[in-house]
Amino acid sequence: MLTEGVSLIDSRSDRVVMEPNPTYWNPARRPTVRIVYDNVIGKDAGIASVASGDGRVDVVFDLTPAEAKAFPQSDKGRIQTKKAKTILTGVFNENKPGSVWRDPAVRRALNLAIDRQFVLDQGAYGYGTVIPAFIQPGRFGADPGMSPLPHDPEAARAHLEKAGLGGREIVIVSSPAWKEVVEAIGQCLSTIGLSARFVSDRGDLPEDFDIKLEWYFDWTPQYPVACMHREFFGRDATLRQGPEDPEFDALYEKLLHAPEAQTEAVVREVERYIQDRSKALFLYAPFTLFAVSERVAFTPYDTCMSELAETRIKG
Known part of the structure; x- marks a missing residue:
């Protein structure tokens, strides 16, 4: 199922790493960034990482309203919303x-x-x-x-x-x-x-x-x-x-x-x-709520899936 936008290159107990698929059929949506799903960093630590801009985490999915409200004022990260289905x-x-x-x-x-x-x-x-x-x-x-x-x-x-x-x-x-x-x-x-x-x-x-x-x-x-x-x-x-x-x-x-x-x-x-x-x-x-690092341009999909294919590194 990973052959559409990305190819699985590494699967371990602590993380899943994916690389862009250069043969993806739609050039306009071809992924350009390496994606690491970290299964060790806790949600709270991930949100704190986005807010601090320490580079460990760029996107945290499915925040609760309380978590979004508690997100600290930061020029390193922000809360991004999407009208979910x-x-x-x-x-x-x-x-x-x-x-x-x-x-x-x-x-x-x-x-x-x-x-x-x-x-x-x-x-x-x-x-x-x-x-x-x-x-x-x-x-x-x-x-x-x-x-x-x-x-x-x-x-x-x-x-x-x-x-x-x-x-x-x-x-x-x-x-x-x-x-x-x-x-x-x-x-x-x-x-x-x-x-x-x-x-x-x-x-x-x-x-x-x-x-x-x-x-x-x-x-x-x-x-x-x-x-x-x-x-x-x-x-x-x-x-x-x-x-x-x-x-x-x-x-x-x-x-x-x-x-x-x-x-x-x-x-x-x-x-x-x-x-x-x-x-x-x-x-x-x-709303679906995300904590997003300012160093990335993140496009949440209009589905329940955690797609990152259109995420881009700024600059």
């Missing part, structure tokens, strides 16, 4: 006995309680984009006429009290990397008389948890169906959190058989249905 969303636990989250009105009420820009700013230090449903603005299938659900705490309070949820504690499971996001959600809930309790998904999950924060890939046109949507709601989905939804399944079948020219319009139908039914706790699309 991912979303951060809350999956309602509709499967637990007596789940209140099977009611679309209750799911919508909790969405109305959340100030998404506040959650993004406080929980992720602004590294992301608030989105209306599962597809990021500008991506294939995103509906430019859709807006994020509004922040309406008074309407949220009224609906939740009507459903008998006033004063309830909401148990939210997430990776420790998103603990600050859960805390920001908790601040929003506190304004309507609810509270949030963070539970790390590294431990045993309580059976009565309410929401699990998940990071998923959004729609990608390389696939003939809306894989993100099917992952949540389809009959054969392993991550399914709720009962079967015949209306959604009908939309999915429509998408499967739509002519290519109509595919995007059907995807937008799916997005609108998901928002109308508040199928998830919609949050935001995180």
Whole structure:
């Protein structure tokens, strides 16, 4: 798999070294630098190396928002961002006995309680984009006429009290990397008389948890169906959190058989249905974050891969 842009010349337990492939088919994208993946230097040490400019590390991938915020002021390195093809969303636990989250009105009420820009700013230090449903603005299938659900705490309070949820504690499971996001959600809930309790998904999950924060890939046109949507709601989905939804399944079948020219319009139908039914706790699309040395020109790819083929040494 290394014959496209680079050739593997050395593989050891501590590092992988790659040289430019002079026979790569696209001269405009032919790599020009030697790349060393160091498997010994820790992430913290790598970030410190970029900031100090000591020459040991030039690019560190996949920083957390907290790591990016803590990056020191430096003329030797910087934080570089990329709008990744991912979303951060809350999956309602509709499967637990007596789940209140099977009611679309209750799911919508909790969405109305959340100030998404506040959650993004406080929980992720602004590294992301608030989105209306599962597809990021500008991506294939995103509906430019859709807006994020509004922040309406008074309407949220009224609906939740009507459903008998006033004063309830909401148990939210997430990776420790998103603990600050859960805390920001908790601040929003506190304004309507609810509270949030963070539970790390590294431990045993309580059976009565309410929401699990998940990071998923959004729609990608390389696939003939809306894989993100099917992952949540389809009959054969392993991550399914709720009962079967015949209306959604009908939309999915429509998408499967739509002519290519109509595919995007059907995807937008799916997005609108998901928002109308508040199928998830919609949050935001995180950025992919990198610590990058000022001595290199780094081009992050629009994928989940750690490609370095277009990185150049400055000067």
